[in-house]
Amino acid sequence: MTTPELVIRGQQVVTEETIGPAAIHISGGRIVAVGLPDEIPQGCKVVEADSDRVVMPGLVDTHVHINEPGRTDWEGFETATRAAAAGGVTTLVEMPLNSIPPTTTLEGFNAKLEAAQGKCHVDVGFWGGVVPGNFDELSSLYDAGVVGFKCFLVHSGVEEFPNVTEADLRRALPELKRLGAVLIVHAELPGPIEKALGEEAGAEETDPRRYETFLRSRPRAAENEAVALITNLSRELKTRVHVVHHSSSDALAQLRQARAEGVPLTLETCPHYLLFAAEDVALGATEFKCCPPIRERENREKLWAALAEGTIDMVVSDHSPCPPEMKRQASGDFMQAWGGISSLQLRLPVMWTEARARGFSINQLVQWLVSAPARLVRLDKRKGAIKAGFDADIVIWNPDATFRVEPSIIEHRHKLTPYAGQILSGVVEETYLRGEKVYDRGQFASVPKGVLLKRGDFS
Structure with missing residues (x-):
């Protein structure tokens, strides 16, 4: 040997x-x-x-908003990947929006690659975007190395990444099928949201500081109807589709049925949907706002059941930071606050704390946090397992140690978080990227060691 x-x-x-x-x-x-x-x-x-330490493959997070170039006051490659390394994440895939320009053209992709160069403490791949009018860009983006494509069915929150309609999807999906690319979808439809907002405007008592006010404005019907649309298109066009940050338990039955039929559909949820509950969100606590919203306790437990049975494939962060002032903490106005929660660094301890309490194993945790996300982006021949031939991406962590979430431990740019004060189990001690230590108990490698992953490099 x-x-x-x-x-x-x-x-x-x-x-x-x-x-x-x-x-x-x-x-x-x-x-x-x-x-x-x-x-x-x-x-x-x-x-x-x-x-007593667990040695397992480094986490893979396929849903991260880094926002560079263009909105580096929100986040950036250096701070986001430090947070990733501190959380045991060795590979992440960056979303095509909130950067300026977005990753909807080859020019935009090249600008993002240039912005990321030399700044990443972990390996980083990239999603492309599907927006109205960029259908001729999809092939060149895929050839250039994006891992797949994302679209919104509802307003994304930023003007430079408009949402698509069913007509747009019917044009884009055949091209994505030809390319062999997956489409990941923010699955909320605007119709039910507009209806709910109209009803709210006519109500006699509406307090924007109350979480219930915001929750009513993003009804389950918005998700349920969007999932129905996406499921039917995936079934009809036989195109691979993935639903991101799923929140509504009402839609699980149709997803379960579609998968039983062999529809090429996968599904993710996020740590905040599995830890928090709407009933516990305090008046004006806008740090809890995200879209789709955190729903009720009963809904949360149904998401856990769907994870256990395999209807939900994976848990990723949907790391979506913004400057604190955009959260409207002074007014506590949920309706005006930016929707997004930063979970990149805390995904492992949040999930371990909650999973262990429900009797799940570490091997199941690895499936949700590592193996399934790697398969989504077809990295599963290189990352996501401790196995000969794979990258030596490894995290060593203490499953029994506990810690309190404080701003001082947070590595991403802004420290406002709904996790503040939570007592979590599972402390990441060392993170290795291709055999090199990139994180050691609060200390980072002096030189970032991450590489920029392109689709053609994954074999």
């Missing part, structure tokens, strides 16, 4: 189906073997994880 450059050894190493003692042999940034813990060649460097 060739002497590896590095061996990471632990008693709780998470492989594809098991968790137990193992030694991970690493050379050239790749895992070359996974052996017994006492099978270590002489002369190689050994990292010894404490016996």
Whole structure:
């Protein structure tokens, strides 16, 4: 056996189906073997994880808004990827909007690649966008390396990324099928939202500081009808579609049925939908606003049940930061506040805290946070498992240690968070990217080691 450059050894190493003692042999940034813990060649460097630490593949987060170039006062590649490394995330995929320009043209994609160069502490891939009028750009964007495409069915919140209609989708989806690309969809329709806003405007008592006011403005029907549209188009056109940040439990039955029929449809939800409940959001606590909204406790538990049965495939962050003033904390006005929650750094501890309390295993956690997101973007031959031939992207964490979420521990640009004050289990201690340590108990590699991933590089 060739002497590896590095061996990471632990008693709780998470492989594809098991968790137990193992030694991970690493050379050239790749895992070359996974052996017994006492099978270590002489002369190689050994990292010894404490016996109660979990050693598992680095997290993959396919839903992250970094907003650079153009809105670096919201976030940026350097701060976002530091937060990722601190959270055990070794690969993320950046959304095509909130940057200026958006990733809807080849020119916009190149501007984003240039902005990201040399700043990333973890590996970063990119989504392209589908907007009205850019259909001729899709092929060139895909050839240039975006992993797939995102669209909105409702106003995105920024003017430079307009939403599409059914007619737009019927034009775009055949082209995406030809390319073999997945379309990921913000699945809310404007009709039910406009109706709800009209009813709210006519109500005698409407307090924008009350979370219930905002919740009524984003009714479940907006999601349910959007999911029905997307499901029917995916079924009819046989095109791969993925529903992002799903919140409404009412739509789960139709999603379950579509998947049983073999419709090429996958589904994600987010940590905030699985931790928080509408009943607990305080007056004016606009840090909890996101779209689709956090719904009631009963809805939350149905999302957990859908995760358990496999109707929901994965849990990703939908990291969506903004400057604090955009959250309208002074007025507490939910209706005017920006909708978005930053969960990139805390996805592992939030999910472990809640999953363990419900009896789920670490192996199930890995499926939701690592394996399924890697499959979504077809990185699953290179990332998402501790397996020979894969990138040596590894996180070592303490599942029993607890911590309180405080602004001082947050690495992303803005510290306002609905997680403030939460006591969470699961402390990330070390993060390795292709065998190099990029995070160690609050310290980062002096030089960012992440690379920019393009679709053609994934094999």
